[in-house]
Every structure is written in C-alpha cells, then in structure tokens.
Amino acid sequence: MRLKSLKLAGFKSFANPTTFTFKHDITAIVGPNGCGKSNVIDAIRWVLGETSAKQLRGGAMSDVIFAGVEGRAAKSLASVELVFEHTQDEKHGIRHELNLYQELSLRRQVTKDGKSTYFINGQQVRRRDVVDVFLGTGLGARSYAVIEQGMIGRIVDSSPMQLREFIEEGAGVSRYQARRVDTEKKLAETRENLQRLSDLQGELKKQQKTLARQAESAKQYNQLNDKLHILHHEDLLRRLFEAWQYHELKKGEQGKSAEVLAALEAQVGQARKRLDEHSARVLEAQWLKDDARDKYHNAQMAEQTAQHNFLTVNNSIAQNDEKIARLKNTHAEAMANIEHTKSELEQLTQQLDELLPQAQQAQRELELAKDTQNDAQNAWQTQRDELNALMQQKNALQTEQKLLQTQVARVQESLEKSRHREEQLATALQNLANTDTEASELKKQQAVAQSLRQRLDGFGDEQELKAGVDKLQQLVNQHQAATTAQDKQHASLMGEYEILHKLVHTPAPKAKQDTAVNADMVQELESLPVLQTALSLTAKGRDLAGVLDKFLGFWLGARLADNPSVAICQNDAQSVKLILKSGKKSDKGVIASALYASDLLAKLPQSVSSHLVRLDELIATPTLEIFTRCYLYLGDTLPDELDCTALVGVMILTKTGWLLGSFGMMHISKLGDESGEFLVQRNKHLQRLAELDDELNALEEVLGKEQKLLKQTSGQLQTAKVELEELLAQKNAATVQLHHAEKMIATLTAKIDNEQIRRESLLAQHEQLTEEKKALSLELQQLQAQQQQCQEKLAEFAPLITLANQSMSVQTLRIDEVNALLKQRSETHNQLQLQINTLSQNKTHAERLLEMAKTSLAKTQADSEATKRSQDELHDKLPELLATFKQAQATSHELKVASDEYEAATKVLQLGQAKLQEELTDCHNQFTAAQTAAAQVSADTAVGESRLQDLADELTRFDEAFNLPAMLADFRANPNRQFVDNFAERERLKEQIAKLGAVNLAAAAELAELEARVSPMDEQIADITKSMTKLEDAIRTIDEKTKSLFLGALSAVNEQLNALFSKVFGGGQASLSLMEDDSLPKADKWRAGLVLMAQPKGKKNSRLAVLSGGEKTLTALSLIFAIFKQHPAPFCVLDEVDAPLDDANVARFTGLIRELACDVQFIFISHNKLAMQIADELKGITMPTAGISSLVTVDLQEAEKYLEPAV
Template sequence: MRLSKIKLVGFKSFVDPTVLHLPGNLVGIVGPNGCGKSNIIDAVRWVMGESSARSLRGETMSDVIFNGAATRKPVGLASIELVFDNQQGRLGGPWAGYAEIAVKRSVGRDGQSGYFLNGARCRRRDIADIFLGTGLGPRSYAIIEQGMISRVIEAKPEELRIFLEEAAGVSKYKERRRETETRVRHTRENLERLNDVREELGRQLQHLQRQARAAAQYRECRAEERRLKAELLSLRWRALRAELESHQGDLRREETGLEAILAEQRRLETRLETGRLRRTELNDAYNEAQGRYYRTGAEISRLEQYVRHQEELRERREEDRRQTATALARIEAQLAQDRIQQTEWTQALAAAEPNLVEARSGEGEADAGLSAAASALQAGQAAWDRFSHYSGEIEQRVQVEQTRTSHLERQLEQGERRLERLRHEQDQLAAAELDRQRGGLEGLEPALAEDVREAQQRLTDLEAEVSATREALRQADLDIRLSRERIQAGRGRLTSLHTLQEAALGRDAAEVNEWLQGRELAQAPRLAERLDVEPGWEIAVETVLADWLDAICVPDLGALAPAVEERLRGRLTLFEPAVAKRDARAAAGLAVKVQAPWPLLGLLDGVDTAASLAEALARRAGLAEGEVLVTPDGLLCGRHWLRLARDGDDGGVLRREREIRRLEPELQEAESRLQERSARAEQLRMRLHDELERQRREAQQTLSDRQRDHARIQGQLQALRVQWRQARDRGAHLVEERAELEERGRHDREQLQLARLRLDEALAARQDLQAERANLLDARERASEAMRQAQARADAARREVARQTAAGETLRAQLAAVRQALERLDAQRCQLQLQHERLEPADDTAGDAALATAEDELARCLETQLTVEAELREARQALDAQEAALAEAEQSRGRCEQRAEARRRAIEDRRLAWSEARIRQDTLGEQLRELGAEPEPTLLKLEPGATEADWLERLAQVERRIQRLGPINLAAVEECAQLAERKQFLDAQNADLLDALTALESAVRKIDGETRTRFQETFERVSTGLGALFPRLFGGGQAHLTLVGDDVLDAGVAIMAKPPGKRIGAISLLSGGEKALTAIALVFAIFQLNPAPFCLLDEVDAPLDETNIGRFGALVQELSARVQFIFVTHNKATMEIARHLAGVTMQ
C-alpha cells in the first residue's frame, strides 16, 4: 500500500484546492520557512484521527480551517483526503478488493468532523480500525514531525512503549481488551441488578399466585358461560339448519323439475337444430337431384347427336366399298382385254384425258363443299351445346330462386309469430312493480343499517368502556397491591430499624430496662433520638459521641444517685438536659453541625471539623491540648495522634434515627393513599358489575334484534334485486331478441324481394330461350342435311376421278409399253385390292360397336332421367315434410319455455326463503365465532335430548355463580404467567451472564497471553534492529532496549545507547544530533520489523552534520525499497536522494 496523493482544501495555509502527487517512494517537500510545509504533516495526522487541537498547533479544532489573510476571506470548511494505492491488497478485510482507498476528513466552523471512506460516511473508529497494526495512526512512529525526535528519545518508558505496541500490532489487542474489560464490568453490574430484580419478582410472584387461583375460578365460570352460550346458539343454529335443509330439498325438487323441462327444451332445440340441418340436407339433395336431371337431359341430347353421326359414317363406308369393288372388277376385265384392245385404248386414252381433268376439278369442288358443310355443322352443334348449357343454368336458377322464395316466405311467417310471442311476454313482465318494491326496501335498508351501526357503535363503546374500566380496575388493583407491598416493605424496614435502634440504644438490656421501669424512666428518650445532625456529618457525630448516643435523658441526676449506687449489671449512661441548657456559650466546631433542644457543648467541646484528612493533618499543629479534629468519615486527629473509632453497630445510629423519622410519616401518607385507592377500586368494581355489564348485555340484545331485522330486509331486498335483475335482463333480452327478429325480418323481406326479382328474371330468360331453341334445332337440321348432300357429291366426285384415273392409267400403260401392261394392271389391281381391304366389314364392326354402345348409353340415360325425375319429386316431398316437422317443434319449444319460466319463479321463491334462513344462521355463526366456537363440533358434544329451555336455565345458574364470586383481578393469571415467564427468562439470563462473564474473563486471559508473546517478540527484534542500525548511523557504538518493570504487559521501554568513544548511559546525556540519530535508528528498526506503508519526516535532518546526513540519506535510500518516504527538508544533500521534489511557495 502506498500513499499516491494528498488533496487539501481550506486546511490552514492551503485555502485553494491543492493536490499533492506522490509518484515514488522518495518524495521531498521543499520551500521557504513559513510557507506551510509542515501543514502537510499536520494534515495527514489530522485525517488519521488526531483529536487534539494542541497537537496540530492550534487552540481549537476549528483552527485548522483557513482563517483569512490580508487579501483572502476566511472559509467555513476544511477537508483533507488521502488516496492510497492498494493494488497489493495490504489492507485486509472488506477493503482488500479495492485497488484504491480514499480516506477523507472534513470539519466546519462548528468543530464537528466528518469522516469518509471511498466517499461513504463512516466513524472515526472505522478509520482507526483500518490502520490498526499497519504502523499508521495519528501518533504513530511513521509520522516524525519537528521536535518529535527529541520527544521520542526523552519520552517516558510507558510512552515509548506505545511505539513498540504499534509495531507489534498489539494495539488492536489492547483495544479489544479494553472493550472486553468494559463488557466484564457491565456484565457484573447487570448481574447485580438482575439479582435484585429476581428477588423482587419472587416476592411479587407469591402474591400473584394467590390472586391467580381466584381468577382461574372466575375464568372457569366465564368459560362455562361461554360454552353454554355457544351450545345455546348451536341449538338455534341446528334448528335453522333443519329449516334450511327443508328449503334446500324443496329447491332441489324445483330445480330438478326445471332441469327436466330444460332437458326437454334442449332436446326440442336439438330436434330443431337437427331438423334445420336435415332441411338443409334435403334442400341440398333436392338441388342435387335437379342438377342431375338437367345434366342427364344434356347427356341424352349429346348421345342422340353422336348416334346420328355414326349412322352417316357407316353409310358412307358402304358406298366406298361398293365403288372399290366395281373398280376392281372393271380393272380385271380390262386386264383380260389389254392386248386386244390396245388400239382402242389408245384412242380411248386420248378421249379420256379431258374427262379426267374435269373429274378432278369436280372432286375438288365437292371436297370444298364437304368441308364447308362440316364446318357449318360443327358451328351449329357448338351453338346448340352452348344453348343447352345456358338453358340448364337458367332452369337451375329458376328452381333455386323458387326454393329460396318459398323458404324466405316461411321464415318471415315464423318470425312474425315469434315477434308476437315476444310482445306478449314483454307485456307479462312485472319489472316496474319489482322496481317499486325494491326502491321501497332500499329506502328502508339504510335506516336499518344505520340502526345496526349505531347499535354496534353503542356496543363497541360499551365494550371499550368495560375494557377501560377493567383496565383501570386492574391498574387500581395493581397499584393497591404495589402500595401494600411497599407499605409492608416499609413497615418491615421500620421494624428492622426500630429493632436495630433499640439494640444500639440499649433498649434490649433486660436488667437495665427493669431498673428504668422501676424508676418510671422506661419511656425516657435517648440522646440520639433528640439529635438532628447536618447530612454528611452523622458518622463524625457518632464517632465523637460514641457511648453518649444511648444516654437516657433524665430530669434530675441527683434524684437518681441513690439508685445508681445499687449494684446493677450492664452499661448505663444518664444525661441531664436541664444542666446543659445553662451553658450559654456559643456553639462552635462540630456543635454547629448538631441541632438539639439543648446545647451539647459539654459533650462536643474541643471538637472542631475538617473537610478531609489532608486538611486535618495540615491543621493539627494549631490544636491546643485536648482539642481534636474530626472529618465527615469519622477520623479523629489530635496533635500527635490519628484514630478511627467507629463501631459496626453504633456507626449508623443517627442515620437510622433520621430514616425512622422519615419513614413514619411516609407510611402514614401511603396508608391514607391506599385507603383512597381501595375506595376508588371498589367504586370501579361496582360500576363494572352493576351498570356497565348490564348495559353491554342490553346493547348486545339490541344489536342482535336490529341485525335480525336488517338481515330479514336484506334477504327480501336481495330476493327482489334478483327478481328485478332477472326481469330486467329478460326484458333486455326480449328487446334484443325483438330487435334481432325485426332486423332479420327486414333482411328476409329484402332477400325475398331480391329472390322474386331474380326468379322473374330467370323465368323471362327461360321464356326467351324457347324461340332460340327452335331456331337452333332448325339450323342444326339444315346443317346436317347440307352435310349429307355435300358428302354424297364428294363421294361421287371421288369415284369419278378414280374411274377416270384408272382408265387413263390403263390406257397409258398399254400405250407406253405392251411389256409393262400386265405389271401396271397388276399394280393397279393391288392398289384396288388394298383399298377394298380397308373398306372391309371389319372396319364397320368397330363403328357398329361404337354406335351400339352410344345407343345403349342413350337408353340408360333415358332410364336415368326417369329415375332422377322420381328422386326429384321425392326430395321435394321430403323437404315439405321437414318444414312441417320444424314448425311443430317450434311450437313445442315455446310451450317448454312457458313451463320453465313458471318453474324459475317457484325456484326464486324457494331461494328467498332459504336466503332468509341462511342469513339468520350466518348471524348465529358469527356470534358463535365471536365466542370462539364452531356449530358442528359444539353440537357433537351435546346430549341427545338437549333443548333450548334447559340450556337457558343452565346459563342463568352459571351467571348467578359468577355474581357470587365478587371482585376478581382478571389480570392475575396472565400477570402471574408473565411474571413466572419473566423470572424464568431472568434466571436463564442470569445463567447466560455467568457463562458470558466466564467467557469474557477467559478472553481477557487469552488476549493478555497473546499480547505478552507478541510484545516480547517485537521488543527483542526491535532491540536487535536498533543494535544493528545504531552503528551504521553513528559509525560505531552500540544501543539496545530494556524493559522498565516486571510485567511485560505494563512494563515501560527505555533506550540504552553508547555512541563511539562514550560510555553507555542515559539518553539525556547525548547531544541533539545524537538524540536525532538514535531516534532515527529506533524508527528505522521498527520499520524493518513491521514497515508502515509510508513514513513522514519533518526536517529530521536539521540537527545533523554533513557526515551524519550522508549516512542518514544512504539508510533512507536503502529502506525506500520497502517503505515510501515523504520528507520535509532544507538540506541539499537530502534533496539529492529524492526521486521527486514538490515545492511549497508563499503564494
């Protein structure tokens, strides 16, 4: 740990905020005289807890605050902050984890200091605890200021011991030992006080135990009374429970009936919902059947067209086959006649060429006509298909709108019937009458509630008054008991004092008393009984008068002379006041301190007073013969002698007499006050039992009656509120339902109007389609006829072309070459044969099969159409039947709702009766809980035949027994228990204190042992270090430490030094420089043992010469490896060893 910086604000000469950085382990502070260098040393000591202003070179603590100058005003606050570098964690405990520790102290003009640790306010003790054992402190060996070197050397042994204790780290042990001794002393004081309290508690406990037994009987009677009250209330609660069970049974039956009706209603609603779903399903089935019917019609139309087309194709193939066969036969014939008719064919070829061209031209025209006819037929068929689809949609729209219109009309009719029922139900609701009744009861309820509150308040006030009276009575009984105990204690004390006084004054001597009785002097006063001594001088007067205190005051000594001459055993002193009255001298000396009916100069002559033994010894030389001095403690002093002449029994005679005189009137006054308190307590007791208890019972009965009336009205009001809320909610529900039905009706009417419009539009569209249907059918027939004719012409043209081509080819072949005629005819024949094979009936078989399939499909579609039509009729009938069933179910549900409403009204009546009984039962339950009981467990303990009348009689008997008990201290049981518990606690505390005392004494012994061991070790090590450093600083010689005293714990420490060339002897014989070097050697020896984090040296080198300064500088440099040195110096050689110089100016 190293001191890194010092922050000074307003401290002495440092008025402005100043920060002194200390970057190394050798820092020198330089400056002219008077600039304030030493104020830095004072600042460090002040922060570390210095509380003596004189040690800081001031008169008061506020002197450390800058007090102004010629050009600067004073300031009101001074603060110093030391910042430590704790990166090595030398500070242990909670501060080990902080790399930097800031310690700050501030003071204002009021002299109050504030301490801070890292910015947090703390105590001065906390600052001291941090530096305990580190060698740092306000007066530790680590801060060596101007003149301190000589004070260290010239210090007393016990003062020098403090430095070694700090180095040994036993200062915290000494602090702990002082705290432990303080705790031991406090523990012993606590034990003494505790024993006194335990004795007093023992006496009080005996008295309270007698009262507690009487209170226990009273509490038993009260407990029996509470038990009987609880049982009586439980009997009433049981009767109400039976009534509640009856109401509950009726309510369950009504609710069961309601549940049955609601179950039937839910069943009907389920039927309705199922019927609606069935109606939706049937409607969907009807629409689906209607869609199938239309789709079947469209399919029939398509199949009819397909059959007609297939028949046309078959006829066309038959024609082609006949033509091919004819051509083949013709070629065959021509082949036979080839060679014969070659010439004919040449001529024929020439004639056939133009015919062939013409035939081909006709074939092209026929094909074009066929294509146009086919396109026209296809367009017509597409138009017919579109028309069929559109007409189907129109027909479907018509059916849908017709169905929707019918449904909306029926729904509107049902809504009107429902609205009529709702209007009738609204007219039947009696919400206004219920509201009127509710308003009447609500107006009555606050008054009843106010009555209940007044009764409750009256009962609360009475109970508070009863409690206050009981408390006052308890306190009065306690005061009476305490007064009696004090009177008894006083009488005991007075009796003891009288006994002691009689014994001291000789009244217990039987033979002397008999002698006095025979002379009628038995009642004669003793001298001590007639004296009044100034307080504080009783012992002195008793010492001087001694045996005269029991002297009997008699009227005439001469008259008793014969009797005195008789033989009498014992000691007897007689005093004649009449003779003493004739002494007219002025009182002096001790006689001034004594007041009596007559002067006592004869007994106190020559006795003077002295305030103390020292005064008596000082004045004894002036005493005449026979004169003595007496002190308040009873010491007698003559010119040549001193005597203590106090006896154990007579030593307190006058004090006892004074106490007897004081106690007698005090006891009389206490007895008078006791009588007054007893009378007051009796008045309170009579008022409590005769007046307040009766008023409380009446208030309790009044409260019960008003609570019962209030509960009845609340029950009726609650029932009316329930009925009114039900009627209001039902009315609101009816209004909402009517609004919903009306809105639904408006919506349905709008939808019906739209459906009718759409139906009219669909019907009109269907009507418009009739003419278009006829036109399309006629156009389709014409297209088909044109197609057939174009096909016939095309076929004829193709046949003609084929014929001409074949003839031409034959002629050309024959004409081209006779040798190829047969081949060409064979090729042509093959070609015709292939064509003929393509047109074989096998091809017709596939077409005939497709045609037969289409005809069968058409027949099935016609049958399906009949079936779908039948299904459509059945779906329409089922839909109508479902609509009728739904209407019947709606009527049944309405009848169920009427029966359910009647049941609800009956249930509300039953609930109202049940609520009234329940409120009465709850009231009884509350009263039972106030008595600390529950009805069920109480009833289980009752006899089987218990009745309310029997319990009323038992309760009256218990109340009479309570009245016969008379006044009772109810707090005695609790007080006795509390007192016993307290005594037990005090006994345990006494044992704990004894254990703690033993532990503390053991801790003191352990601390002493640890302190002795550590101090002895430190003493030896410091002495060894001093012996090693002394020769280095002096260039020779020797020095060591020695203990002054036998006990290591208390022995002082002295330094024995022998500089070179001198004999070992007292330190006071050394020169100033030698003393300084010796002090430095001691401080550095301590540093080597337990180095403080830093060391402040304030002009320590001032008395040293150059040679010693060199040795001092070398030693400081060597030790700076472990210790941070901050030194104030004027010496250049010392400045040279500094690694950092800080200058202080006069500005």
C-alpha cells in the first residue's frame, strides 16, 4: 500500500486547494522557516483522526481553518484528503469491509463550529471507522509513522508504556487490542445483565415467598370472613328485632305525651292573660311616676341655673376689685420708669458730645501714620531690589564657576582614559606581532585539500552510473506499473468471472417452508440436482428467452427426478394449487413429473395448435419428458372455444402469463413471487463468461512475461544501486574530508586577514588617540583660565553686597518703628470709636424704653376705667338674681314630694306583676318540659324507625331476598321469640382476622403471574453464562495471540535495533527489555512497560538523559527504523529530525532512509542539503503572499534528464 496523494483545501495556511502527489519512494518537503511546511504534517495527523487542538498547535479545532489575511477572506471549511493505492495487497493491504477497491480515499473536513466529518471513498463514516480501517497498519494520529518536529528527541525520554505502544503498533496487535476492548465491553455488559437478572431473580423469589405467605393469609382470611359474615347476619336479625320492639314502645309513649301537652298548654294561656291585665295597670302607674320625675328634674335644673348665675356675679365683682388695685400699682410703677429713663437719656447725650471731637482728632493722626508707613515701605523695597540684583549676579558667577569645575574634571578624566587606552593599544599591538604559526598551518591544509580534489577527480563517472540506475529504475517502474495495471485488470476480470460463474452455476436460494404437508417428499428431493444449474437453451430457445422466463421462472428451483417414484400424480386443480402454494420451489418442480399428456394436436383447434411451440424444441438440456408435454402459445389471444378440461397431462403458457391445464386457467403471478429474466440474463452471462475466459488466459500469459522481466530488471537495478552506493559512499567520505580541509583553510585565512585588519585598526586608533590628547590638554588650559577670571569677579561683588545688606537693615528698623506708631494710633482710634458706638446704642435703647413706658401707662388708665364701669353693672344685677334663685328652690321641693308618692304606688303594682310572672313561668316550664319529653319520644320513634331501615338495608346487602314488611309481620306474629347474642364469637373471629394483619387478596393471582416470570429466568441465566464463557475464551485467545505477536515483534525489533545502532554509531549496543513490575502477576509480566538501553561505542553504560542531542536522535531513529523493518507502515513522515545532526550523522541518517525506501515510502521535511540530495522529488513550500502557502514541485530525476545534455 502506498500514499498516492494528499489534498488540502482551506487548511491553515493552504488557502487554495493544493494537491501533493507522491510518485517516488523518497520525497523531501523544503522551504524557508514559517512558510507552512509543518502544516503538511499537521494535515496528515489531523486527517488520520487527531482530536487534540493542542497537538495541532492550536487552541480550538476550528483554528485549522484558514483565518484570512489582508486582501483574502477567511474560509468557512477546511478539508484534507489522503488517497492510498494498492490497498488490497496481501502483505501490506487493509483488511476492512470499507476497503472495497484497490484505491482508498480518506477525507476529513471541519466547519467553523468545530464539527468534523469523515469520509472513506466518499461515504460518510465515524472517526471510529477511520481508526478501525488503519488498525495494524502502523498509521494513526500519533503512531510511529508520523514523527513531528521535536518528537524524535522525546521518543528516547518516553515512558515505558509509551515505548510499549510503539512496539505493539509495530507488532500489528492494535486490531486485536481493539477487538479485546470491544469484547471486554460486551463481557462487562453481559456481567451487568447477569447481575441485573440475578438480582431481579433474587428479588422476584423474595416476592414469590412473600406472595406465597400472603396467599395463605388471604385463604385464612376468606374462611374466617365467611364465618364472620354468617354470625354478623344473625346479629343483624337480633338487632332488627330489638329495634322493632323499641320502635313499638316509643310509638305508645308518643300518644300519652300528646294528651299531657294539651292540658299544660291551656294552663299557660290562662296565666298569660292574668299577667297581661296587671301589666297594663303597672304601665299606667309607671307613666305617671315618670312624668312627675321629669317635672322635678326640670325644676331642679332651674334652681341650679339660678344659683350658678348668682354665684358667678359675686365672683366677678370680687375679681374686678382685685384688678382695680393691680392697675393702680402698675400706673405708679410706669410713672417712676419714665422719670428714670429721661434722666439716663440726658447723661448719654452729654457723653456723646464730649467724645466726638476726640475721635475726629484720632482719625487725622491715623491717616498721617499710614502715609509715613507707605514711604518707609517704598524705600525698603528699592533697597531690596538692588540687593537682589547683586545676589543674582553673584549666583550666576558661582554657577559658571561650578560648570567650569565640572568641565575641568571631565577633561581630566578624558585625558586619563586616553592614557589608559593608549596602554591597551600598545599591548594589543605587541600581541599581534607574530602570525607565522597560522600561515604555516594554512599552507598545510591547502596541500591536503589539493590532494583530496585530485582523489575526487580520480573517481569514476557518477552521472553515468546514476543514469544507468535511473534507466533501470524507469524500466522497473514501467514493469511494475504494467504488472500493477494487469493485476488490477486480472482482479477485476476474475471478480466479474467469479460473480457470473456463481450466478450461472449456483441455484437460487430456497424459500421458507410454511407447512409440513410434504416434508417427507422435500427431504428426498434435497439430494436431487436443481434445474437452474443444468438448464441451457437452443438457438430458437434463446430467441424466446424472455417468454421462457415467464414460464420457467417458478421452476428454476425444481429438482430433476430420475426415479419415477418421486413423481406426484395430481390431476385436479385444487391439488395443483395446494402444491404450487406450499412455499417451496422444489415442490413446484415436481409438478412436471406429475402431469401426463395425451394427444394435444388431435383435440385442440387449428387456430391454437398452429401457434404452439413444444418446450423440448427450445431447451437443449436437460432432456425431460415433461418438456415434450409443455407448450408455449405465441398467439396474441386465445379462442373462446378452447376447453381447458381437455388438457389432461398438458400445460400451455401464453405470452401474457396465463397458464392453462386440466385444472383450468391460472395467471402465473398466482404461483408465487418469482419473476425476472433468468434465461435472458443466463445467455448473456454464458456469453460473457466465454469472453472472460479468453481474456484471462491472454492476460495471464502477458502477466507472466511482465513479472519475469520485472524480476530480471529488479536484479540489475539492485546491482547498479550497490555499485552506485559504494561510489557515492567513497565520494561522500572524500567530500566530507575535503569539506573539513576547506573549512580549516577558510578559518585560518579569515583569522590571518582579521589579525591584519585589526593591526591596521589599532594603529589608526593610536594616532587618533594622540590627536584627542592634544585637543583635551588645550581645552583644559582654557577652562582653567576662565575659572580664574570668574573667581576674581566674585571677589569684587563681596563689599557691594555687604553695603547693600547694611542699608537694608536700616530701612527694616525704620519700617518697624513706623508700624509700631501706626498700631498705637489705630488702637486709640478704635477705642474711641467703640465708646461712641456703645453710647449711641444705649441712647437709642433708652429712647425706645421711654416710648414703651408711655404706651403702657395709657393702656393701664384705659383698663382701670373699663373695670370700674363693669363693676357698677354687676352690683345692679345682684338683687334680681337672688330672688330668682329662692323661687326656683321652693318649686323644686314641691315636685319632689309628688314624685315620691307616685314611685311608692308603682312599686306596689310591680310586686303583684312579679307574682303573676312567676305563676306564668311555672306553667310555661311545665309545658316546655312536657314538650321536650314529647319531642324526645318523637325523636326516639324516628330513630327507631331509621334504625329499622338501616338494619333492613344492611340485611338486604347480605341477602337480596330479604323483605322488611314480611319480617316485621313475622315479628308481630311471634313477639316473644328469643335471639342469641353472638358478640363474643364475632369478637373472637375479628381478633383472629386482626392477627393476620394486612391481607393482600390479590396475592394468589400475583403469585401465579410472578411464577410465570420466574420460571424462564434460569434458562436465561444459563444462556448468559454460556455467552460470558465464550467471551472469556475469546479474550484468552486474543491475549495469547497478542502475547505471541508482541514477544515475537519485541525480539525482532531488538535484533534490528542492535544492528542499526551499531551501524550508525560504528559499534556499541542498544536493546529494549521488559521492566520489572512487581505489581503484575508472573503470568502477566509480559504486559509490563519497556526500558530502552543504549551504549554508544567507547562509552560506558549511562543514562539516556545524559546523551547528547545528536546521540538521542540517532538512537530514536534506530528504534523507529527497527520497528519499520519489523512491520513497515505504508509511509513514514519525518519533520526536521536531522536538525540536531552534523554532516557525518546526516549521511548515516540518509543511508538508513535509502536502505528502507524499497519497503517504506518516505516523506521528510529538512533544511539540510545533504538530506535533500537523496530525495527523488522535492516539494517546495513558498509563501509569495503573506499568510498563504503555495506548492512548487521538482522531480529530480526529470531535472537530471534535462541536465544531462548540458553536461
């Protein structure tokens, strides 16, 4: 199996549809960094089922879709397709139901939502199907056949179980492991089913026991309940009799209570009449008493009002006297306040007149002091400005002085650095004084290189050998292509031949037999040949094959009977139909030997016989008597005068499908569901089989010649390749030595040139340094002179600044004196102004108090006069109010006496009324008691009647024939009958029922249903147990096969690993061994992980971790190629695995690839020119547009053809 092509569309940087075709054994993918070479590896791993976006250098699966660049929109779909050829090879093919052809196409596509879809040969499948197809081939998303960038170094550091996975894949046990996993899943599911079934059976058996107990309890319950039912019926009759007796008793008491109730009702009416008459007299007396009491109350209210008015006037007179006295005192106080306020007002006016002139004088002195302060402040500010100007000039000179000091220090430091640099240059020039050693070594290496070039020129013509190898390779490829094409054609023809042969010589499948009516006959017929396989037509029959198909379609499964005893003689239509519809085609075939014909031509009309063709004229083989008695009617319509009853022993079939015989007319569709064109297709198949036979014979002859030529050419090619490889190995060794010598020459030449350039550079630097020192010395002298001038100017400014500071101090003292005088005068002025303001406020307050005192005095005089007038009016009303009070007091006394008399009379009448009320109450109570007793009797009677009815209803439920009137009549006829109280017996039965507890009356039915469910479970458990045994046997078989394959592969890989390791390292040893795992049982020790040991030549045993990067890479490559030698995968993809290798190791690496290329197709990515040289074809990946990868293909063999004429 080979990889034919890889198609990418919208995958990562491959925005445009790109197809990689792989025609040769070794293909190199080259290109600059970042152009998308590793995306090809990612595409192969992705289409093989990789599900981790991280492994594909992305964050999500949708990241593999082209994301777009400037000027190019993003894609919504990414698709990758692998196409394999020769997938049905015996040795390296794919054994899977989805592999239907010699080519297999695997495609995967993903959309923006991250959903992936897989296709095999255009048919959508699951990822699991993709993994299943490639199980055991060494291909997979993370198999040893696809080595991504950086992975080759990690193989050496892999865990023991990861190393084991590589060997297992190389051993081809992955398909067995997948089958074992599926079997274990089935076994686990079967165990779960068995456990569930066992649990269910146990639970059902528990339920069965429980239901059995419940069924027994239900049986006891029914027996006890029946007894209780009888006793309860007897008790109901007893209670009915007692209820009837009680009802009759209450009916007698009800009549007596009605007579007593009527007498008491008459007594209550008489007592009520006497009470009503006396109550009328009491009401009249009560009215007179209430009228007298109302008049008395009114008189009493008038007396109280007159008394209140008199007392109110007296109180008002006393209050007015007190108020007049208070007003006199208030008037005297107001007069005294007015006099005092006037005296204070005159004093305040006099003090204000004295302070105003003083305040004006203080204001004038304050203004004069402020003017003096302003003059002193201006003089101080002027002096301050002069001092600031001097200080600024001094600061500028000081800043300039500091700057000059910094510059002097910088120049001095530069001079010191120059002197130090000069010393270093002198030392460097002394070190470069002698170059004779390098020159002598250079001459020696040049002589060695010249010798190697002469040796290389002495080798034979490599191009001639390559041309011979290429020519032989082309011949081998041509023969292989021809052989492959002929194999494909031969396989296709053989497939068609086998199918047609099977169609022609295999009988049709037998239909299912529905009845056993003819079972004995069928058993005998099974050993006979089938008509379908022996039938052949004459030339005339082939022309009428379409019509014969209709007639013989339901006979094709018939058996050919040589023994007459097999024949069935049936002449009536009913029996014929029975046999034809029995459901077995062989039964239909027997009909032929059951029909016996007479002379047909003598009995049939001429219009019919002229269109008849006998069946033996159309059928060449087999020769049967039945065919002489069967005819085809080729006419369009049958005449009406045809009598089917005359067709004894003969059958006629029309072109429209009607079958005629002594049984009548029957359409062929009634005989079964057989239809088709068997004879037409059979003729075509036989003709095609003859053609295929000739074509296969010719093709096998040509194929034999091609295979012989291929074998001869392959031998010649192998010999030429060995010669070419020996020549190339010698040339490569000489080339490596020459390359080393040229490298040494270039190194020494560059070293000598660099030393000369450095000497010249150092001399130039020394001259430049001398000039810089002179410039720095001159600059230092200038700076020191400027520093001296600045110092002298600073000395001149010192006395000027001192004089300015003295003048500033004098002005400051003057300002302080002026400020003190201004402060004193300001305080004096403020004190006077404060006194004036205080006196003005006091004067205003005194004036306001005087006005208020005058207003209060006027109000007091007005109130005094009004109070005196009111006092006079009250003295005038007082005698009249006293007379009114005395008159009201006398009237109130008279009305009180009359009210007391009426109240005494009313009390006498009320006592008589109370006595009559007591008599009425007694009568009414007696009537109520009698009425209650009568109601109780009526209620008891109703209760008795209701009880009778309830008992009757309950008895009716027990016995539908129960009749209450008849039973009551029986009670009246026998009123002294006796009933036994069976309460104790009923309680005993109830107690026994209660002891039974809750009873499931449906337990018996449930128990029967449960037993029907439990009974088949034992058989089901036995079947599941057998299935588990078979699955466990299958797992053991798989384990034995896996163990055998794994240990065999491990031994073979170890042998190849040691050989390859010794080859690439020139010695040493390497091995894979099972690690010691105490947790595993002895029988499973072979399941432990693997440990890789490597000991390069000349080194002691050491850990793999301390090997160099190149040694790790070569060790990992030895392991991978050892696995390939044991179990070659269809192709191997390597991504820059030669990066850590030097040229010598790259040569060893390419030698391994060249050695395995005959069995494995190699695709590798590399930047190494030596690695590129072994490739048959170069695939260049470029990125002409940023972010979009493009493919450029160069066939090196074709390129060499174009170069040959130029050479």
